[in-house]
Amino acid sequence: MASKKKPIPTFVVRLAAPGLAPEQIPLRAVSDSLSAVQDLASGRDSFETSHVPPEKGIGLTEVRSGSAVYYCVSRAPDEAKVNLTRIGALLSASDDHELAEDGLVAALRPIQLLSDVARGVKCRVEVALFDEQRSPLFAIGEDAFDKISSRLLLKGDTSVVGTVERVGGATRMRCLLRVPGRRKLLYCDLETKELVRRLGQHLYEQIAASGTAVWIHRSWRIYQFTIRDFNQPKLGNPDDSLRELRNAGLNAWDQVSDPEGFMREIRS
Secondary structure: OOOOOOOOOOOOEEEOOOOOOOOOOHHHHHHHHHHHHHHHHHHOOOOOOOOOOOOOOOOEEEEOOOOOOEEEOOOOOOHHHHHOOOOOHHHHHOOOOOHHHHHHHHHHHHHHHHHHHHHHHOHHHEEEEEHHOOOOOEEEEEOOOHHHHHHHHEEEEEEEEEEEEEEOOOOOEEEEOOOOOOOOOOEEEEEEEHHHHHHHHHOOOOOEEEEEEEEOOOOOOOEEEEEEEEEEEOOOOOOHEEEEHHHHOOHOOOOOOOHHHHHHHHHH
């Protein structure tokens, strides 16, 4: 029986540093690197879609012994090549290039993840097309995300109203909020364990959370939010609200016998 022909790799992911051996690299770093590059290759916008569609996923074809080089094949190879080439062009564009900034917004999270890997492993994460391995499309170092975020992100205090969907986490104190007008749940960091306990008592209830947000400039989409405190919005009686509006001056219309005629007179 003839053996199945091995697919030709689409691109290569390389963790490069002097003297770096594959056994020194944590499995989590390898997984995070490949996951982030898969996002970039598929063109996934993490603000719009939760997962890479199966038809655009990648797989490993080869890991060479003694090297931290990972050969990947894409199920949509032509699109992957275009997307990765575009990321390389955007990363090499000048700092004040507005179109480059807009194009990098969707790539922020995978670039942040690759920067974290580079920082943790003390390496560069290089991505190259399989047939052009000597000329990487781009290389991500530990400071790559910081350089981009200084141009794209704004930070400040704000309040966010949403419904508590989940609280806790194995490695980080987090809360998931369902925010009106936002497609995906908002992952929030929590400043204290006390907040975890308090929020856990308000699952599936609406809260007004106050804290520090990081926004993407121009679109004002929240990139990151850290909750410092929260309270529950108090919803009043609508009849009482209408009564207060009338008492504030709206009842003056009761003294006008012909409101429409009065408005015509004012406009003339």
